[in-house]
Amino acid sequence: MTDLTKMTLAGALDGMAKGEFSSVDLTEAHITACEAATGLNAFITPTFDLARAQAAASDMRRKSGDVGRLEGAPLGMKDLFCTEGVKTTAASKILGDFTPPYESTVSANMKADGMVMLGKLNLDQFAMGSANETSCFGPVINPWRNGEDLVPGGSSGGSASAVAADLCLGATATDTGGSIRQPASFTGTVGIKPTYGRCSRYGIVAFASSLDQAGPIAKTVEDAAILLQSMAGYDAKDSTSLNETVPDWRAACGQSVKGLRVGVPKEYTIDGMPKEIEDLWAEGIEWMRDAGAEIVDVSLPHTKYALPVYYVVAPAEASSNLARYDGMRYGLRVDGENLADTYERTRTEGFGDEVRRRIMIGTYVLSAGYYDAYYLRAQKVRTKIADDFRNAWETCDVLLTPTAPSAAFAVGRKINDPVQMYLNDVFTVTANLAGLPGISVPAALDGSGLPLGLQIIGKALDESTVFTAAGALEKAAGFTAKPSKWWS
Amino acid sequence: MAEPQHGVSSTDVKKIARLARLHVEDSQCGAIAADLNGILAWIEQLAEVDVEGVEPMTSAVAMKAPMRADVVTTGGIRDLILANAPKSDDGFFVVPRSVE
Amino acid sequence: MFIAPRVADKKDWLSGETGDWELIIGLEVHAQIASKSKLFSGASTEFGAAPNTQVALVDAGLPGMLPVVNEFCVEQAVRTGLGLNAQINKFSRFDRKNYFYVDLPQGYQISQFEFPVVGEGEIEITPEDGEPVIVGIERLHLEQDAGKSVHDLSPDETYVDLNRSGVALMEIVSKPDMRSAAEASAYVDALRQIVRALGTCDGDMEKGNLRADVNVSVRRPGGELGTRCEIKNVNSLRFIRQAIHYEARRHIEILEAGGEIDQETRLFDNVKGETRTMRSKEDAHDYRYFPDPDLLPLELTDEFIAKIKADLPELPEARKARFVEQYGVPAYDAGVLTADKATGDYFEALAAGRDAKIASNWMMGELFGALNNAELGLADSPISAEALGGLIDRISDKTISGKIAKDVFGKMLAGEGTADTIIERDGLKQVTDMGAIEGFVDEVIAANPDQVEKAKQNPKLLGFFVGQVMKKSQGKANPKAVNDLLRSKLGL
Numbered sequence A: 001m002t003d004l005t006k007m008t009l010a011g012a013l014d015g016m017a018k019g020e021f022s023s024v025d026l027t028e029a030h031i032t033a034c035e036a037a038t039g040l041n042a043f044i045t046p047t048f049d050l051a052r053a054q055a056a057a058s059d060m061r062r063k064s065g066d067v068g069r070l071e072g073a074p075l076g077m078k079d080l081f082c083t084e085g086v087k088t089t090a091a092s093k094i095l096g097d098f099t100p101p102y103e104s105t106v107s108a109n110m111k112a113d114g115m116v117m118l119g120k121l122n123l124d125q126f127a128m129g130s131a132n133e134t135s136c137f138g139p140v141i142n143p144w145r146n147g148e149d150l151v152p153g154g155s156s157g158g159s160a161s162a163v164a165a166d167l168c169l170g171a172t173a174t175d176t177g178g179s180i181r182q183p184a185s186f187t188g189t190v191g192i193k194p195t196y197g198r199c200s201r202y203g204i205v206a207f208a209s210s211l212d213q214a215g216p217i218a219k220t221v222e223d224a225a226i227l228l229q230s231m232a233g234y235d236a237k238d239s240t241s242l243n244e245t246v247p248d249w250r251a252a253c254g255q256s257v258k259g260l261r262v263g264v265p266k267e268y269t270i271d272g273m274p275k276e277i278e279d280l281w282a283e284g285i286e287w288m289r290d291a292g293a294e295i296v297d298v299s300l301p302h303t304k305y306a307l308p309v310y311y312v313v314a315p316a317e318a319s320s321n322l323a324r325y326d327g328m329r330y331g332l333r334v335d336g337e338n339l340a341d342t343y344e345r346t347r348t349e350g351f352g353d354e355v356r357r358r359i360m361i362g363t364y365v366l367s368a369g370y371y372d373a374y375y376l377r378a379q380k381v382r383t384k385i386a387d388d389f390r391n392a393w394e395t396c397d398v399l400l401t402p403t404a405p406s407a408a409f410a411v412g413r414k415i416n417d418p419v420q421m422y423l424n425d426v427f428t429v430t431a432n433l434a435g436l437p438g439i440s441v442p443a444a445l446d447g448s449g450l451p452l453g454l455q456i457i458g459k460a461l462d463e464s465t466v467f468t469a470a471g472a473l474e475k476a477a478g479f480t481a482k483p484s485k486w487w488s
Numbered sequence B: 001m002a003e004p005q006h007g008v009s010s011t012d013v014k015k016i017a018r019l020a021r022l023h024v025e026d027s028q029c030g031a032i033a034a035d036l037n038g039i040l041a042w043i044e045q046l047a048e049v050d051v052e053g054v055e056p057m058t059s060a061v062a063m064k065a066p067m068r069a070d071v072v073t074t075g076g077i078r079d080l081i082l083a084n085a086p087k088s089d090d091g092f093f094v095v096p097r098s099v100e
Numbered sequence C: 001m002f003i004a005p006r007v008a009d010k011k012d013w014l015s016g017e018t019g020d021w022e023l024i025i026g027l028e029v030h031a032q033i034a035s036k037s038k039l040f041s042g043a044s045t046e047f048g049a050a051p052n053t054q055v056a057l058v059d060a061g062l063p064g065m066l067p068v069v070n071e072f073c074v075e076q077a078v079r080t081g082l083g084l085n086a087q088i089n090k091f092s093r094f095d096r097k098n099y100f101y102v103d104l105p106q107g108y109q110i111s112q113f114e115f116p117v118v119g120e121g122e123i124e125i126t127p128e129d130g131e132p133v134i135v136g137i138e139r140l141h142l143e144q145d146a147g148k149s150v151h152d153l154s155p156d157e158t159y160v161d162l163n164r165s166g167v168a169l170m171e172i173v174s175k176p177d178m179r180s181a182a183e184a185s186a187y188v189d190a191l192r193q194i195v196r197a198l199g200t201c202d203g204d205m206e207k208g209n210l211r212a213d214v215n216v217s218v219r220r221p222g223g224e225l226g227t228r229c230e231i232k233n234v235n236s237l238r239f240i241r242q243a244i245h246y247e248a249r250r251h252i253e254i255l256e257a258g259g260e261i262d263q264e265t266r267l268f269d270n271v272k273g274e275t276r277t278m279r280s281k282e283d284a285h286d287y288r289y290f291p292d293p294d295l296l297p298l299e300l301t302d303e304f305i306a307k308i309k310a311d312l313p314e315l316p317e318a319r320k321a322r323f324v325e326q327y328g329v330p331a332y333d334a335g336v337l338t339a340d341k342a343t344g345d346y347f348e349a350l351a352a353g354r355d356a357k358i359a360s361n362w363m364m365g366e367l368f369g370a371l372n373n374a375e376l377g378l379a380d381s382p383i384s385a386e387a388l389g390g391l392i393d394r395i396s397d398k399t400i401s402g403k404i405a406k407d408v409f410g411k412m413l414a415g416e417g418t419a420d421t422i423i424e425r426d427g428l429k430q431v432t433d434m435g436a437i438e439g440f441v442d443e444v445i446a447a448n449p450d451q452v453e454k455a456k457q458n459p460k461l462l463g464f465f466v467g468q469v470m471k472k473s474q475g476k477a478n479p480k481a482v483n484d485l486l487r488s489k490l491g492l
C-alpha cells in the first residue's frame, strides 16, 4: 500500500469511497506518523484511542451507506476548540486541566460529517502569538528546516506543522490577526480565514471576539474548501453568525479566472521586506495575468494603521474575554492569603508573559482617561480600513498580496521584541479588521529552501471567488515541495 | 519613534495590574512600563489619522442582534456546571471568602 | 451634570444646628423582568430552585460560551419605557462593565451604558402626605443579574449559586427629583404599580425582584448640590425611608461639624437601621465599559414598537383618573382601588351594573378589613367579586338590610356559600309584608304602655320601639316600614 499519509484529503476521501482502504487503515497510518513526530510538539493532547474508535465507527457507517462530507478522515483540532470530554487548554496553564462538558459548533459539525479526531493541536497561548512560542506546552517546531529549528508561525502553529508534516489530512485553526494564513505561509500549506461570521465562534475559547474566526489549514486549496464547507454554517448560538447558505466551495476551486479583476494594493510593499517576497508577489501577478485575470492597481491608504489598530482592539477585547479565568469556577486556582491574593496568584501563574502583556495593554487602553485616545480612535480607524476595502471593490474582485513579510524564522529570534513579532501579521490583519475572507497559498521556496505563501483577499461572503483565484494560483505555482522527514 | 503622549509610569503599571488582577513585583514595574511604552509608542501613530466624523466600527458584521424566543432550553446540569470547579460543596461553588 | 431646580416644601426641610437642609434623592431601581428564561441564555428564572440547577453554560462563564438576547426581555423593556412615558431608542447596544467578583462568572456584566434602550421619561407620584410630584426618568437599560454569594455555610469561604446569574433586569434610573423619604418611597411604589400593571416585572420586593439603589445628598434649601452617597440594594419601602433618614442625618452631622462627605457606596443594615461603607477606596472601580463584541446592536423597528404600544394596558395613574370620572369615587379611594391591577379589576367587576359607591364601600370596608385580619391578599380572597356583587344585589333589591348583609358577609367569608344560599338557608329575607310588621308593632305597643306615653312626650324614644320590633322580627323587618308604622300608630 502507498503511504497513506501522503494523500490529500480529497484523495483519501476518494480512496475510501472506492474501498481502496478503510478509515481504520488511514487512521493507523496517521497515528504512526504522529507517534514518530513528537519532536515537532504539534500535539498537546493526542486522542489516538478516540480516533481508532471513531475510525472503526466510520467504517461501519460507510458500510451502511451513511457517508458524511469528512467521512473517516483523520484530522487535527486546534486546542482552542472545546471538545466534549477531551481536555481543552488553549495552550495555557490556567486551562491546563480543563475538560469541557460541551462541544464547539465547528467541531460538532465536523463530527457530524464523520471526522476522525487525532488530537488537540498546540498553539500560541490563547492564540496570542505569531510563532507558536507562547504555548505553556513548549514551542511547536516547523517541519521545514534551515539548519536550525524554525517556528511554524502562529498562533495555529500546531495545525500548520501537523499538516505540513503529514501527521493529519487537515486541521482546524483560528485566525484573529493572521493566525491561519501566516503559519500556512511558513509551512507550505493552504490556510483560509473565511468571512467573519461564517464559522460559529460557539465553543471556541475567545481571544478577540470581533476578530476571531475559524478556518482550516490543509494540503491543497480543494482540501481547504472541503474542510471549510464542513466547518461553516449558520449557528443561532452565536449572535454574530451569518445566516447565509454555504455555497459549494469545492466546485469553485477549479473555475477559470478569466476576466477576474485582481487588485494589487501598492501599500503592501513595506520597508525591509525581502526581495524574494517582492519578486514572488510580482510572479504571482504574472501567473494570474497569464491565467486570464485582469490586473488592477488599487490603493488601501490606511493599511499601515492596521497593526496599531489591531494591537488596541485585540488586547482590549482579550483583557475582558480573559477575565473569566479567575480560578473560581474552573481551571487553575492558586490559593492565596485571601480572595484578592488568590485572584492575583491564579492569574499571574496561570497566564504566560505574552498573555499578561496583552491583558495589561487591553486594560490600559480601556481605562478611564485613555478610552477615547486609544480604543475609540482605533475603532474609528478600523472603519476607515474597512472603507478602503469597500473602495477597492469598486475596481477589483479580489486582492493579491504576500501573506507574510518573511519566511519562517529561528525559534527564539523575535520572542523578546513584541513589536517585531507583531509585524508578522502586517499583511493578514487587515482582513480580520474588515471581516473579509483571506487565503494563503504556498507559491515557492525561498533561497534557503523555505516556503513562502501568497494571499488572496476577497469580498465579504465571496469565498467562492477566493477559492477560484487561489486554485488558479496553486495551479500556476505548482508547489509540490515537502520538508525532508528529519524528525523521525 | 516618537515619545508616547501618555507615558505609562510604574504607578500606572501597578494600577493596571490591580484592575486586571495580575500581580507585579515592585522591582518589575519599571521594565513592564518600558515594555508597554514601547508598544504604546508604536500605537501612537493612530493619532495621525483624521477620524473627524467617523463612526467607530464595533463589529465586523453589519447587522442587528438576532433575538431568541423566551423559552427554557437548558438547566438541571449542575454536575456539568460544577465538573471543573476547583472546589464545590453541596451544589455550590466554593471560593475564598469574599467578605470580611 | 444633574441639576435639581425644585426646592422641597418647607415641611420636608431638615433642621440642623446651623440651619435648614434639603434632601436630594435619586433612585436606580433594578426590576427583574418577568421572563421564563434569562436575558442571554435558555436557563429558567424560576425562584427558589436548588443551587446551580438553573445555570446555562454561558451563565457560568465557561470558555467559548456566547450570549444570545431574549426578545421577550427587549419587549418588556420597551413596554416599561412606554409606561414611563419615555423615549424608546430604536438603536441601543450592550456594553461590558468589567470588574471581578466571585458571583460574576464572566468577569464582566453585560449592561447598556452609552446607548440604553429607553431614554428620558417621567411619571407622576403622590407622596402619602403631600401633593403630586413629577419625577423625571433619566433612562432604562437592560442588564444581567449576578449570582448569589452565601457567606454563612462556612466560616472562611463563600458559597456561590449562579441561578440568578444572567437573569434579566431593567435598571430604571430617575433624575434627582425627590426631596423627601416619603417622595422616594412613593416613587418606588408608583414604579412598582406601573411594572405590575404592565406585567413586565412582578414587583415582589421580598424576593428581590425590585430593589433600589438610593442616591442621597443634602444641600441648603435651593443651594449648591452636595456630594452624594449611593446606598445599594435596599429592598423594601420602609427600609428606603429608614435608609434615607439615617443617611441624611449622617450627612448633616458631618457637614455641620465642618467635615466633608466622601462620595461612596454604602450598605443599609436593616437590623440596625444604619448605613455603612461598602467598599474601601483603594478598590475604586474603573469599569472599562466597551461595546460587547459578542453581541450586535439592538435595532428596533417602528412596527416592533407600535405592536407593543397597541397592547399596552391602562396604567394605574390613568385608571385612577377614570375611576374618579366614571364611578364617582373620591380620589383617595380611586388611588387605593387602582393600587394594583387585580384590585382594580376586582372593583370593576364588582361595580359593573351596581351602585359604585356601595361597591367601593363594601370593598374597602368589609372586604379589605376581613382580608387584613386574615392576613390574606386579594388574590386569596374567599369571596369573589361576583359573590360580593350577589350580596350587594340583595341589599339593593331590599331582600336584606345592610345590617343583615354584614352577617351574611361573615358567613360567606367562612365559606358557607353564596349570599342567596345563606339568606335562604337562614331565612334572612327581609319582611316587607305590612300585615306581619303591623302585628309586631301592635304587640310591642301593647306590651309597653308606659313607654308609649313617654314617647308621645319625647319622640326620641321612637328608637326603643324600632329596636323592639326589629328584635321580634329577628332583624328581618324592613326598617323603613317599621318606622313609618310606629310613627303613625304613636301619632308622632
Ligand SMILES: [Mg+2]
Residues within 6 Å of the ligand: C028, C171, C213
Ligand atoms: Mg447602578
Ligand SMILES: [Zn+2]
Residues within 6 Å of the ligand: C030, C143, C171
Ligand atoms: Zn445595574
